[in-house]
Amino acid sequence: MSASEKSPRAPLSPLGDDEWPVSTEVLIMGGGPVGLSCAILLAQRGIDVLLVERRDFVFRFPRAHLLNPRTMEAFHDMRVADDIYAATPTHDRWRKAVWYTTATGPGRFDGLKIGEVPAWGGGPDAERYRASSPRAFANMPQLRLDPLIHRHALAAAPGRIRSRQEVVDIVQEADAAVVSVRDLESGVVRTVRAQYVIAADGGRDSAAMLGVEMEGPRDMREVVNYHVSMDLSAWSEPDALLGHFMHPAGGARRRGTIQALGPTHYNRDAEEWLVSVAAWMVEGDPDDEAALFASIRRMLGLAEDHEITMHSMTRWSYDALVAKSFRAGRVLLAGDAAHKHPPTGGLGLNSGIQDAQNLCWKLAAVLDGQAPDALLDSYEAERRPTVAWYTAHSLENANRHPPIAEALGFTDDEAEGFRSLEVFVSDTPEGDAMRARVAAEVGHNAHDYSQLGVEAGYHYWAGALVPDGTPVPGDPSDPVTFHATSRPGHHLPHVWLAGRDGVSVHDLIAQTGLTLLTSASSAPSWTAAVEAAGGRMPITVAAVADDDAGWAAARQIEGDGALLVRPDRKVAWRSPHLPKDPAGALAAALETVLRGGDAPADDPAEPYLRRIRAAADVLVR
Ligand SMILES: Cc1cc2nc3c(=O)[nH]c(=O)nc-3n(C[C@H](O)[C@H](O)[C@H](O)COP(=O)(O)OP(=O)(O)OC[C@H]3O[C@@H](n4cnc5c(N)ncnc54)[C@H](O)[C@@H]3O)c2cc1C
Structure with a gap:
């Protein structure tokens, strides 16, 4: 039986422009x-x-632009995802973040690559991202x-x-x-x-x-964002959406980030760019366009007459x-x-x-x-501890950048920075050691760019769910590693269904009411349980073929068990097998889920709030 939509409602009637509802x-x-x-x-x-x-x-x-697979699942449910994918490139040419001195330029150390990490499900991350969700990462400013x-x-x-x-x-x-x-x-x-x-x-x-x-x-760091058009095709880096720049000139002031904004390319061939610079690093008055363009050109190593057109400028603050x-x-x-x-x-x-x-x-x-x-x-x-984690993690990510400049030996002393770069490029044991230190600091940014544990693995400690007493798999605050699990509060594992081309088990989950997911041979028993359990919440019984080996390996319950799944694809309850009284067990679970569950003894957000305070204390403003 496949999932069916059971909306008790008729579609919304249109409201005239001059009508105001009371x-x-x-x-x-x-x-x-x-x-x-x-x-x-x-x-x-x-x-x-x-x-x-x-x-x-x-x-x-331009503002935010990265749409991770869980978000694309939501956009899929909203029937928005296809338009996003149609308008943005799905190939791999933007799935990388890089660090350079400048993009180009005549100087000895201009255009020097410092490091790179795969990002947003690209390169070596592709397989594990693909396994986590039926929807792919997207990028749309x-x-x-x-x-x-x-x-x-x-x-x-x-x-x-x-x-x-x-x-x-x-x-x-x-x-x-x-x-x-x-x-x-x-x-x-x-x-x-x-x-x-x-x-x-x-x-x-x-x-x-x-x-x-x-x-x-609040207001920890002021950032200035410039949306500009410029030609960066001279950059030797062909495939990066995001570039970070750091250079010893001016006492290592030349630090900033650029992000390709398309509209047709999302790498060095992009027509439009977002240039983002901490306000204190802007050389000269950030509102003076000529001074500002000169500053952007210096940061990227562009010629003094390199054309730049400004579309917009905003200032905002890290909170x-x-x-x-x-x-x-x-x-x-x-x-x-x-x-x-x-x-x-x-x-x-x-x-x-x-x-x-x-x-x-x-x-x-x-x-x-x-x-x-x-x-x-x-x-x-459910959401407050999750976003407290996200907030702590984002702030800690911001703190992973300065150690790269430190490993390169950049300080306020310009000459010292240049001497240090000589070591960085040298074929010497000191050069090897420095390159290893820099690579390690760049590599720590996997926490920011390969963060599948954060993006796909966020789960709910308490809420509209019935905890089953099993431990969270792995380290619950590991931002990189994702453990697919059907443990209540976690996201339903994704599996492409055998013999059903392009249909994920995710696609069986109804958007109205709850879904009880079981195997085909157990569906009649669970359907009877749904009918006997009563209640006003519609429940769709969805079944996966008994011989679907992929699902059998992922579901973490017996074939006659069931998962109660919410429209947001979080598992609300799991029954490891068909209980003696399935209707009674289901009714008890529904009662807990629909009243929003039980409060945990300790506030799960608190450890993350402490991490926020600790990370804020060391943030370079
Ligand atoms: C300049 C800037 C750059 C950013 N860059 C990034 C980035 O690079 N990466 C990233 O992840 N995030 C970025 N963000 C954050 C990201 O844009 C937000 O997380 C996202 O837009 C949040 O969406 P929202 O709908 O909650 O709020 P918003 O997008 O802020 O929308 C809120 C809306 O409410 C309206 N509103 C406010 N008060 C009232 C009222 N009293 N009555 C009626 N309407 C009201 C506002 O006009 C606004 O349109 C940036 C934000 C800003 C401001």
Whole structure:
């Protein structure tokens, strides 16, 4: 039996441009990628949504760009993934991060390669990334991704995605949140009664409005981002999306990062680039375009008249913030509104989309009367420790860069840096030793670029799941190694199903209700158990052929056992075999899952919050 969609809802009816609802089931505050994704995920389930966005949906800045396989799974469910893959290259020519002195140039040490690591599932990582998910890593700057998601949101929730509307107040009442929305064109303030609100405002207003405290350091490092067009085809490096540059000239001030932005190539042939420099490293006034271009040319070793065209410039700061609470009454915080971290690791946008995926099926289940409101408390129990881990990890990634310059002997003393580079390129025992030290420091950045343990292995300690007492496989905070497991709270292992071309076991998981995954010969017994267990949450029984050896090796239960899987593909419960009373066992599991599980004795976020403080203490600002 294959998974079937059981939506009790009719599709959302369109809303006219001049119609304003006085009430809605879910009001979404903010139309960034997270708010728009929530709108799609809820509208697909027939939930009445209204998204209000302060801006005009003109997308100006490149911002985040890496979309890891778990995020692409969510985009697949939102029916957005195909458009992303169609618009971005899937080949391997961008899956590498490199370190150079400069890209090119006439100097003795210009264009010198310092090191490289495979990145984003490329090179030697390809096989283990492919084994973790049916969806591949993608790369699409937000400049192009956000309009694409926006287009899909407009289609999924016609008339309900409103721009130039600003949430100015939220009043919590017993049965609704009353949201005041100001029309930024007319100045008119309207109120909308929402059963729930998703605050996806990027952390701009909601925390203060709701009195939610954000834990962690702010404004740790100011970064200036320039979106430019320039020709870098003279760079000897043919296949890297991301280049880090460090050079002893100017007392090792020439450090910065460039990222290929396409639109047709994502390597040295890119037409557009994002140049990112810590504000303190900018030579001269960062707002003076001529001085700035001179500074970019020096960093990359380009000639003084090398043409550069500026598209945009933004300044932003490294924060490492985790909300103390992800829920304030009827308001749930998601994306940057709930957590903010440095871009090192590319987890900001990814974790926000994963928030949306975690939250929206739960909201739909509660609004459909299939689960009590308590299910929504599991959103914080699950996501807060995970994003605390992500925040600590991202900050630690930022700290892995300065040791490379240190291993190269770069200091404020320019002459010393040049002498050190002489050693680095020398055919001497000292040169060998230095190259080994530099290679080791570059290699530590695998934690940032080959981080499958973080990207695919995040799991939930507690929440809408039934722990089975088994230990977490491997080291739970190892960012690199991923252990596929069906342990409750972990992601359903991915296996291509035998004899079903291009169908993963992931594709059997229903987006509405829960899925009980078993083998074909046990499906009748489990179907009877589902019927006898009762309850309002629809459960699809999905079966894999008994002789599917790949699935038998991955499922970690007997053939007559079952996995209860949520729409976000997290395993909620596992029965290692068919119990004596399958209906009773299933009913007990459902009761725990739908009330959001039991709170753990200790806060699983706490160790990560400590790691954030420790990493912030040593961050070079
Ligand atoms: C300049 C910059 C560069 C970045 N670069 C990277 C990067 O290289 N890598 C990376 O991983 N991440 C990066 N990020 C972070 C990444 O862009 C975010 O993690 C991601 O956009 C979060 O999405 P979001 O939807 O939660 O928030 P946002 O994208 O910030 O969207 C929030 C939306 O809410 C709207 N809003 C705010 N207040 C209100 C209100 N009161 N009423 C209505 N609407 C409101 C805002 O206008 C905004 O459109 C960058 C962020 C910035 C600002």
